[in-house]
Amino acid sequence: MRRISLIDIAGAIVLVAILALAPMFVSSNYLTGVLTVCAVYGIWASSWDFMSGLTGRENFGHSLFIGAGAYTAGFLATIWSTNPWLSLPTAVGVAIAFSLLVGFPTLRLRGPYFALAMLSASAILQRLCLIFWEYTGGEEGLYGLDPLIKSPLHYYWFVLAVLVVTVIVLTLLAQSHWGLLLRAIRGDEATCQAAGINVTFYKIASLMISAGFAGLGGALYAHYQLQVSPPLFSVVVSITVIIMVYVGGIGSIYGAAVAAILLTLLTEMLRGFGEYRLWIYTLTLMLILFFLPNGLIAPLWRRLTERLR
Amino acid sequence: MTDLLEVNGVTKRFGGLTAVKNATFTLKKGEFTGILGPNGAGKTTLFNILTGFMQPTTGTIHFNGELVRELAPYKIVNRGMARTFQLTRPFVGMNLLENVLVACMSPRASNDKDKEERASYLLAQVGLGGRDKEPVETLPYGDLRRLEIARALATRPDLLLLDEPFAGLGSGEIEQLAQLIRRLHREQNLTILLIEHKLREFMALVSRVIAMNFGEIIAVGPPEEIVKNEKVIEAYIGKTEDAHASA
Numbered sequence: 001m002r003r004i005s006l007i008d009i010a011g012a013i014v015l016v017a018i019l020a021l022a023p024m025f026v027s028s029n030y031l032t033g034v035l036t037v038c039a040v041y042g043i044w045a046s047s048w049d050f051m052s053g054l055t056g057r058e059n060f061g062h063s064l065f066i067g068a069g070a071y072t073a074g075f076l077a078t079i080w081s082t083n084p085w086l087s088l089p090t091a092v093g094v095a096i097a098f099s100l101l102v103g104f105p106t107l108r109l110r111g112p113y114f115a116l117a118m119l120s121a122s123a124i125l126q127r128l129c130l131i132f133w134e135y136t137g138g139e140e141g142l143y144g145l146d147p148l149i150k151s152p153l154h155y156y157w158f159v160l161a162v163l164v165v166t167v168i169v170l171t172l173l174a175q176s177h178w179g180l181l182l183r184a185i186r187g188d189e190a191t192c193q194a195a196g197i198n199v200t201f202y203k204i205a206s207l208m209i210s211a212g213f214a215g216l217g218g219a220l221y222a223h224y225q226l227q228v229s230p231p232l233f234s235v236v237v238s239i240t241v242i243i244m245v246y247v248g249g250i251g252s253i254y255g256a257a258v259a260a261i262l263l264t265l266l267t268e269m270l271r272g273f274g275e276y277r278l279w280i281y282t283l284t285l286m287l288i289l290f291f292l293p294n295g296l297i298a299p300l301w302r303r304l305t306e307r308l309r
Numbered sequence: 310m311t312d313l314l315e316v317n318g319v320t321k322r323f324g325g326l327t328a329v330k331n332a333t334f335t336l337k338k339g340e341f342t343g344i345l346g347p348n349g350a351g352k353t354t355l356f357n358i359l360t361g362f363m364q365p366t367t368g369t370i371h372f373n374g375e376l377v378r379e380l381a382p383y384k385i386v387n388r389g390m391a392r393t394f395q396l397t398r399p400f401v402g403m404n405l406l407e408n409v410l411v412a413c414m415s416p417r418a419s420n421d422k423d424k425e426e427r428a429s430y431l432l433a434q435v436g437l438g439g440r441d442k443e444p445v446e447t448l449p450y451g452d453l454r455r456l457e458i459a460r461a462l463a464t465r466p467d468l469l470l471l472d473e474p475f476a477g478l479g480s481g482e483i484e485q486l487a488q489l490i491r492r493l494h495r496e497q498n499l500t501i502l503l504i505e506h507k508l509r510e511f512m513a514l515v516s517r518v519i520a521m522n523f524g525e526i527i528a529v530g531p532p533e534e535i536v537k538n539e540k541v542i543e544a545y546i547g548k549t550e551d552a553h554a555s556a
Binding site: 177181183184187188189191192193194195196197198199275 | 360362381382383386387391392393394398399400401402403410411412414415416417419421426460461463464
């Protein structure tokens with residue numbers, strides 16, 4: 001993996017500054033809200049990229065960790081009515097617990113088992129939410145969460161800060177020796193074994209890290225919407241996240257975060273097109289993935305900055 | 310000298326086919342042994358069993374006095390038995406240094422604090438010095454074999470298993486690689502078990518031969534004796550005309 005150079009840091013600072021200052025120039029709660037969702041998706045996409053992008057084990061049920069984090073926040077607020085800030089660390093813990101539950105039996109296996117297991121695990125949790133509606137509120141979900149921070153603008157800045165920290169932490173990990181091992185696993189598991197590396201351990205550990213950040217993002221989302229509902233567990237959420245990573249350029253982490261922000265903005269901007277919105281969105285994605293199989297954001301950034309490195 | 314590896318009655322069946330039949334042998338510390346046999350004799354299967362990539366149907370394997378059967382391959386590596394693959398399996402998309410670095414991260418190499426320096430040193434040792442940043446994709450076959458050896462050495466093995474290191478190489482490359490292997494054996498007192506089906510390269514290298522045919526060990530002894538052994542000649546050249554006539 002490429003080392004971070006000064007130009008990368010400069011680019012990141014400019015982007016974060018634009019994102020942070022945007023609501024001050026266009027003062028509208030709507031924009032602040034959209035940007036908050038953008039940042040949340042950024043956390044989800046970069047956390048997916050860390051595990052699946054580096055190890056090549058596609059996780060088709062990232063919504064499991066997202067939903068687990070969000071519902072943890074929901075339960076803490078509605079049943080135990082604890083200090084809302086407690087929901088962040090608890091959501092991380094619950095999401096990690098779920099990653100161990102699914103990861104242990106499936107990550108030892110090769111092939112598509114892990115992807116399928118994650119897909120079905122998230123679907124099962126969505127069903128369970130409906131079956132145990134007395135506790136989960138069924139289709140309606142849970143209402144009445146307290147906001148973490150009263151001012152939407154300040155909350156947006158907080159979520160953006162979490163995204164920045166997430167991307168920094170995951171990038172540093174990906175560039176460390178640890179990240180090298182994860183990329184080796186993507187390359188050839190048998191060679192890793194021959195090199196004395198406990199492949200299963202590293203796969204499970206990276207899934208735990210990925211799940212922890214996804215759960216954190218889930219709880220942040222819950223405290224933005226002030227409610228949680230079963231669609232959080234849906235396949236649509238997982239697939240949306242995966243598409244964002246592919247558009248960003250798989251394995252780059254920052255690309256996933258930027259693509260998540262841009263695609264979320266694109267979805268919002270297309271609202272004016274009404275029914276045609278999904279058509280345009282899907283067509284754009286298909287064109288990007290067809291003509292740029294390595295993604296858009298990360299390869300483009302590398303190209304633009306090649307001479308400055 | 311003590312026995313480093315003790316293989317007892319190892320048999321591997323795939324359905325009706327017996328790939329390895331009742332293999333029994335020992336390796337002493339510091340020994341350079343070769344497994345000889347024509348294609349399909351069960352050599353690679355035996356290697357896969359020793360290194361934990363396959364489980365034997367029956368039989369036991371002791372390494373350094375410890376039963377290693379049913380241990381995961383990476384655990385066996387961390388007990389000091391490293392291998393190379395016949396079809397080299399580098400990590401594509403990584404440079405030479407990174408390829409070796411992965412193995413420097415194994416628990417057995419935990420005493421090597423500066424991983425980069427160690428990996429770079431190992432590359433130099435196998436004759437790939439100064440090429441740390443080169444991508445593996447452009448590497449010729451002979452160099453890939455060297456890379457495999459560097460990766461195996463990174464786990465600080467007591468026993469090194471080389472699976473047909475000369476396959477597909479030109480004679481010049483073979484001579485250089487043989488020199489490297491000989492040097493490792495001599496300078497590091499490394500115990501080596503090498504598979505090969507090419508007689509010539511092989512005989513010049515090893516001090517003891519285990520000859521296999523159809524999954525069975527048919528002869529064990531020094532190379533001079535093995536080349537005269539009737540069963541070995543039969544396996545390689547076919548039966549003599551007399552034998553054909555009487556059969």
